[in-house]
Amino acid sequence: MIIDLLAHLPFEWARYEFMRNALVAVILVSPLFALMGTLVVNNRMAFFSDAIGHASLTGIGLGVLLGLADPLLALVGFALLLGLGILTMQRLTRASMDTIISLSMSFSIALGVVLLSRGGNFNRYSHYLIGDLLSITPRDIGWLCLTVVLVGGGILFYYNRILLIGLNDSLARSRGLNAWWTQVLFVASIVMVVTMNLSWVGILIINSLLILPAVAAHNIARNTRQYVLLAMAVSLASGVVGLLISYYAGTASGATIVLVAMGFFLLTLAAKALRRGGQ
Amino acid sequence: MSSDHHKGIAPHECGQCCTHIDNISVTLDRHPVIEDVSLHLHCGELTTIVGPNGAGKSTLLRALLGEVPHTGSIHFHPVFRPGREDAPAIGYVPQNLEFDRFSPLSVSDLFAASTSRIPIPLGCRRSVRKSALSALENAEAGELLDRRLGNLSGGELQRVLLALSLTPLPNLLLLDEPVSGIDLPGRELFYRTVSELRHRFDLSILMVSHDLAGIAAVSDRIVFLDRRVIAVGTPQEVLANTDFRHAFGLDLENWRPA
Numbered sequence: 001m002i003i004d005l006l007a008h009l010p011f012e013w014a015r016y017e018f019m020r021n022a023l024v025a026v027i028l029v030s031p032l033f034a035l036m037g038t039l040v041v042n043n044r045m046a047f048f049s050d051a052i053g054h055a056s057l058t059g060i061g062l063g064v065l066l067g068l069a070d071p072l073l074a075l076v077g078f079a080l081l082l083g084l085g086i087l088t089m090q091r092l093t094r095a096s097m098d099t100i101i102s103l104s105m106s107f108s109i110a111l112g113v114v115l116l117s118r119g120g121n122f123n124r125y126s127h128y129l130i131g132d133l134l135s136i137t138p139r140d141i142g143w144l145c146l147t148v149v150l151v152g153g154g155i156l157f158y159y160n161r162i163l164l165i166g167l168n169d170s171l172a173r174s175r176g177l178n179a180w181w182t183q184v185l186f187v188a189s190i191v192m193v194v195t196m197n198l199s200w201v202g203i204l205i206i207n208s209l210l211i212l213p214a215v216a217a218h219n220i221a222r223n224t225r226q227y228v229l230l231a232m233a234v235s236l237a238s239g240v241v242g243l244l245i246s247y248y249a250g251t252a253s254g255a256t257i258v259l260v261a262m263g264f265f266l267l268t269l270a271a272k273a274l275r276r277g278g279q
Numbered sequence: 280m281s282s283d284h285h286k287g288i289a290p291h292e293c294g295q296c297c298t299h300i301d302n303i304s305v306t307l308d309r310h311p312v313i314e315d316v317s318l319h320l321h322c323g324e325l326t327t328i329v330g331p332n333g334a335g336k337s338t339l340l341r342a343l344l345g346e347v348p349h350t351g352s353i354h355f356h357p358v359f360r361p362g363r364e365d366a367p368a369i370g371y372v373p374q375n376l377e378f379d380r381f382s383p384l385s386v387s388d389l390f391a392a393s394t395s396r397i398p399i400p401l402g403c404r405r406s407v408r409k410s411a412l413s414a415l416e417n418a419e420a421g422e423l424l425d426r427r428l429g430n431l432s433g434g435e436l437q438r439v440l441l442a443l444s445l446t447p448l449p450n451l452l453l454l455d456e457p458v459s460g461i462d463l464p465g466r467e468l469f470y471r472t473v474s475e476l477r478h479r480f481d482l483s484i485l486m487v488s489h490d491l492a493g494i495a496a497v498s499d500r501i502v503f504l505d506r507r508v509i510a511v512g513t514p515q516e517v518l519a520n521t522d523f524r525h526a527f528g529l530d531l532e533n534w535r536p537a
Contacts, residue, residue: 035400042384044379156398156400157398159399160392160396160398160399161392163384163388163399167376167378167384167392168376168377169346170344170371170373170455171371171373171376171393173344173345173346173371174369174370174444174453217383218382218383221383222427223384223385223388223425223427224383224385224388224399225399225400225402225403228400229400
């Protein structure tokens with residue numbers, strides 16, 4: 001497979017299987033992160049996806065409590081529940097979205113910490129906070145492939161609809177779109193992508209990986225197609241560059257990737273300012 | 280661009296086609312917001328709803344869009360297919376589009392998102408652009424196709440949304456305070472465009488507006504709504520109605536200090 005072919009590259013890092021796995025994972029998921037990020041930013045859901053990421057802590061706690069060997073199932077389940085809960089609460093109470101999200105997020109972090117710190121064992125789980133590259137196995141890559149194909153295909157198929165609903169609810173409805181089900185599908189996709197990549201990126205920063213490439217592209221794109229393609233380029237470049245830097249610098253890969261993406265964001269911000277000034 | 284309910288009939292006959300809004304009531308939190316509103320809207324006619332704040336004007340439009348639960352019914356009766364009643368195809372121009380002003384979304388993206396199933400990131404089909412351009416030209420906005428939505432003025436944005444609401448041509452067009460927040464020349468252009476399109480495509484239009492000066496000139500009928508229909512008629516008739524004059528403070532010219 002491709003992973004084995006990478007071993008023939010004339011670099012030191014290519015000799016290690018975990019680096020080859022990680023590189024393949026990064027190349028697989030970063031375009032998907034970018035694609036979803038453009039919709040999350042457009043639909044003003046950045047804080048929402050942040051809450052989903054943090055809710056994972058409780059998911060892991062529940063998984064441990066239930067005695068599951070791999071907490072992934074509990075993780076997906078809880079994140080999905082929280083996402084749909086936030087959507088429903090917003091619909092029923094019409095309270096402001098950021099209040100509801102903030103409440104849900106504090107609740108799920110607190111519950112997660114309580115569950116995981118029973119008996120003073122929190123340190124055993126701290127790797128979930130900053131992520132661990134070694135956690136990517138060839139089997140995971142198979143799952144990631146499946147996620148990318150399913151979620152990526154679904155998001156692409158629903159892209160126009162999600163975009164329109166984010167723009168204006170009534171407008172979308174007058175064009176025969178059902179806002180509720182489209183939102184549910186979108187939330188489910190965010191949950192899938194976030195939870196599948198949590199263990200190597202880390203809970204603390206997974207949302208930045210979703211948002212930063214999109215925001216960087218947002219600065220300079222002139223239409224939606226440019227926006228998506230630029231976000232994908234930024235995401236892929238930060239992923240690969242960040243991973244290699246983290247190898248040589250001995251730092252956590254997820255955080256290093258985020259810093260590189262932040263660099264791209266500052267670059268596009270400067271480009272935007274220059275363009276403004278030139279006009 | 281042609282509306283399918285006009286096929287094979289002369290334009291004057293289409294005046295008979297109409298949308299029947301029957302006995303619409305909306306209750307929110309056990310308070311009646313609108314009660315028993317019935318209106319018959321004819322093709323080629325612009326009907327304007329006026330009323331004080333909280334009279335239920337926007338709620339009526341949202342009920343017609345199916346956004347709020349309501350009793351009563353709405354049917355489109357095509358004159359050339361007697362007995363066939365459908366829910367009308369509805370075009371809608373929202374009051375103000377809340378969106379990120381810095382978003383890269385272009386006018387052409389908005390049309391593609393609304394009228395095409397091909398995902399925008401994969402590109403836009405030429406036919407979609409062509410139909411968007413012709414709709415925009417009908418709404419005096421042809422030059423805006425590749426502009427970013429966030430760069431448009433209030434008036435330009437409303438003309439773009441008007442063009443979008445006419446793609447494809449609806450049986451009923453709803454305009455929710457379309458000119459609020461637009462400068463005077465922008466208002467006049469918007470009314471002129473709507474008025475032309477009404478005759479050209481034989482549209483039934485239902486508009487909510489506060490702009491009494493503007494709507495008197497452009498409307499065929501005015502409905503004075505205050506939870507229920509208080510008065511219906513030509514602009515002259517409704518403007519002369521005592522309840523209406525009272526609600527809008529038009530009686531003050533007769534007021535004398537005691």
